[in-house]
Amino acid sequence: DAKTTQPPSMDCAEGRAANLPCNHSTISGNEYVYWYRQIHSQGPQYIIHGLKNNETNEMASLIITEDRKSSTLILPHATLRDTAVYYCIVRWQKVTFGTGTKLQVIP
Amino acid sequence: GAGVSQSPSNKVTEKGKDVELRCDPISGHTALYWYRQSLGQGLEFLIYFQGNSAPDKSGLPSDRFSAERTGGSVSTLTIQRTQQEDSAVYLCASSLEAGEGSPLHFGNGTRLTVT
Numbered sequence: 001d002a003k004t005t006q007p008p009s010m011d012c013a014e015g016r017a018a019n020l021p022c023n024h025s026t027i028s029g030n031e032y033v034y035w036y037r038q039i040h041s042q043g044p045q046y047i048i049h050g051l052k053n054n055e056t057n058e059m060a061s062l063i064i065t066e067d068r069k070s071s072t073l074i075l076p077h078a079t080l081r082d083t084a085v086y087y088c089i090v091r092w093q094k095v096t097f098g099t100g101t102k103l104q105v106i107p
Numbered sequence: 108g109a110g111v112s113q114s115p116s117n118k119v120t121e122k123g124k125d126v127e128l129r130c131d132p133i134s135g136h137t138a139l140y141w142y143r144q145s146l147g148q149g150l151e152f153l154i155y156f157q158g159n160s161a162p163d164k165s166g167l168p169s170d171r172f173s174a175e176r177t178g179g180s181v182s183t184l185t186i187q188r189t190q191q192e193d194s195a196v197y198l199c200a201s202s203l204e205a206g207e208g209s210p211l212h213f214g215n216g217t218r219l220t221v222t
Contacts, residue, residue: 030207031207032207032208034210034211036211036213041215042215042216043111043198043200043213043214043215043216044150044198044200044211044213045213046210046211046212046213049208049210051207051208087149087150097142097149097150098149099148099149100149
């Protein structure tokens with residue numbers, strides 16, 4: 001099964017870009033990379049997904065390496081409301097989200 | 108509504124009682140998923156539906172757990188003879204279709220406490 005590895009925690013200064021890395025070295029050719037975040041006591045919120053090309057939406061940008069073995073989620077101007085646990089997953093069906101990266105945005 | 112709706116938001120039950128948790132997916136979404144999340148843990152996959160069929164039930168932790176979906180819409184997760192270890196947040200998600208490229212959209216969950 002494809003599996004992801006993320007750092008357990010990161011800090012980011014308010015207003016700066018937050019760059020969250022994810023390794024997925026066993027990803028298959030047709031598997032997308034998805035990013036979600038979870039704020040305490042809420043359900044996970046979908047952020048962005050991609051296959052090969054870099055993607056951008058109103059929330060974030062997703063940079064996927066050419067070999068697809070890793071990706072980075074970029075929050076361009078982090079705010080205090082971006083403090084959350086961020087999950088990177090690569091298997092749509094029987095996904096186990098793991099423990100993700102706890103991002104703390106600091107004033 | 109615009110999002111996935113789950114009810115009740117909180118449920119406290121006594122050990123040994125049965126509980127039913129309800130999920131209303133986003134209109135038009137054909138796939139529906141159930142997860143649970145214990146305190147401080149990641150999400151654990153339970154079951155998913157494509158339409159009214161559940162191709163994969165292997166995530167259900169025991170035969171006390173069952174789920175059904177009717178009319179390709181509402182789903183209920185039933186836990187019989189609840190145990191204290193069943194205490195968790197039960198999350199439902201839906202997606203436009205089952206398959207790659209179709210992200211999941213989650214509800215805010217039902218917090219189940221078994222006393």
